Amino acid sequence: MSNGDPSDPRYLLYGSQVSYYTVKVRSYLRFKGLQFQLLKVTNQIADDIIKPVTGGWRVVPILRTPQGKFIQDSSVILDHLEHVHSTHSITPPGIKQRVASALLELLGDDWLLFPAMHYRWNFKYYNLISILNAFGNNRTPHWPKAIRWLGGVPAALKFGGAASAILGITPANTAALEAWTVELLDQLDLHFSQHDYLLGGRPCYGDFSLYGPLQAHLASDPYPKKHLIEPRKNIQAWLQRMDSTPTSISRWVPDDDIPETLVPILQWQVRDQLPFIQKVIEHTAAWLDDNPEASTLPRFIGKASYEIKSARGDRVCAPYSQWMYQRVHGHFARASSQARDELLLWCRGHDIHMGFDEPDQPVDFRHSRVCRVGTHQPTPGG
Numbered sequence: 213m214s215n216g217d218p219s220d221p222r223y224l225l226y227g228s229q230v231s232y233y234t235v236k237v238r239s240y241l242r243f244k245g246l247q248f249q250l251l252k253v254t255n256q257i258a259d260d261i262i263k264p265v266t267g268g269w270r271v272v273p274i275l276r277t278p279q280g281k282f283i284q285d286s287s288v289i290l291d292h293l294e295h296v297h298s299t300h301s302i303t304p305p306g307i308k309q310r311v312a313s314a315l316l317e318l319l320g321d322d323w324l325l326f327p328a329m330h331y332r333w334n335f336k337y338y339n340l341i342s343i344l345n346a347f348g349n350n351r352t353p354h355w356p357k358a359i360r361w362l363g364g365v366p367a368a369l370k371f372g373g374a375a376s377a378i379l380g381i382t383p384a385n386t387a388a389l390e391a392w393t394v395e396l397l398d399q400l401d402l403h404f405s406q407h408d409y410l411l412g413g414r415p416c417y418g419d420f421s422l423y424g425p426l427q428a429h430l431a432s433d434p435y436p437k438k439h440l441i442e443p444r445k446n447i448q449a450w451l452q453r454m455d456s457t458p459t460s461i462s463r464w465v466p467d468d469d470i471p472e473t474l475v476p477i478l479q480w481q482v483r484d485q486l487p488f489i490q491k492v493i494e495h496t497a498a499w500l501d502d503n504p505e506a507s508t509l510p511r512f513i514g515k516a517s518y519e520i521k522s523a524r525g526d527r528v529c530a531p532y533s534q535w536m537y538q539r540v541h542g543h544f545a546r547a548s549s550q551a552r553d554e555l556l557l558w559c560r561g562h563d564i565h566m567g568f569d570e571p572d573q574p575v576d577f578r579h580s581r582v583c584r585v586g587t588h589q590p591t592p593g594g
């Protein structure tokens with residue numbers, strides 16, 4: 213990896229191999245067979261490229277297109293690339309599969325932060341050396357090898373507290389979180405014994421979003437790699453498929469069906485994640501009411517409680533999670549009334565109780581900020 217040449221005709225992906233959302237985009241670029249280079253985000257690149265693009269936020273991934281446009285946010289990057297490279301679309305044709313794909317995108321991007329952060333940061337005895345080396349290799353690759361891990365210390369200090377401070381993982385909910393993670397991985401392992409991808413013979417948005425936390429955290433950090441990924445051969449085979457350019461693209465599951473093996477995963481999501489998202493939507497609406505002049509929302513608005521298998525925790529409310537939910541709702545809203553009825557019927561028949569309600573105060577995501585719909589924030593970069 214180098215620092216990147218501005219005249220490079222390839223896509224440049226600024227990020228890290230142990231970053232959840234970076235490997236999501238890397239997997240997509242490989243799936244489409246697009247030429248790209250993965251670039252380390254040294255402290256210098258962060259100051260010279262990332263922060264000017266995002267208005268001061270050191271975040272990865274950022275994609276530079278061959279035309280010189282910078283895009284931040286993995287979902288926005290995938291949307292952009294889907295628009296430009298529309299063959300082998302990752303959006304299935306039918307409403308049920310579209311909604312399932314978007315729900316699994318929401319699950320992967322937003323809710324799998326729990327196992328990803330827990331199994332990285334609450335198992336420091338096993339993981340710390342590996343993660344400090346990974347961060348150090350990315351941020352300070354020019355330092356002598358023996359002390360390079362030191363360059364990872366600031367990142368470890370920043371992210372290391374996130375499991376408890378941001379996500380509210382505590383001794384009170386750890387056992388439930390671990391039990392749910394094992395159920396989820398067993399269910400995925402069963403699913404991938406029958407299907408190559410989530411919705412059949414080709415990957416959807418949901419595949420890329422699940423791949424991020426499974427590959428960059430659970431399959432990379434020593435403890436979860438050994439205890440969670442190595443025993444599950446079908447997940448390993450899917451991880452390999454997701455890291456390659458397929459020689460031929462196969463079909464979606466026919467008739468807009470959702471495989472039965474995904475149903476428990478969606479049921480758990482509706483039981484645990486969606487009630488929390490509903491609270492985020494309420495907090496976001498209250499904040500917008502209280503701040504009528506504001507066009508841009510803060511990254512976090514207080515905290516709200518959640519449950520995982522009935523164990524409680526408190527997590528920060530990110531209006532961004534509402535924006536992610538709106539991506540699910542958008543598929544519902546754009547469908548015909550007949551298609552919506554079919555979806556609702558299917559959900560009721562499978563014990564998936566969700567109303568597909570539209571947030572009263574929808575939000576937008578532009579220039580690395582969540583903003584009030586209809587407002588446009590003048591910022592640099594994107």
Ligand SMILES: N[C@@H](CCC(=O)N[C@@H](CS)C(=O)NCC(=O)O)C(=O)O
Nearest residue numbers: 231232233270271272273285286287
């Ligand atoms: N929603 C963004 C999230 C990107 C993100 O959170 N990236 C992490 C690394 S995987 C990061 O850079 N975090 C910095 C921070 O949270 O301030 C995406 O989909 O790209």
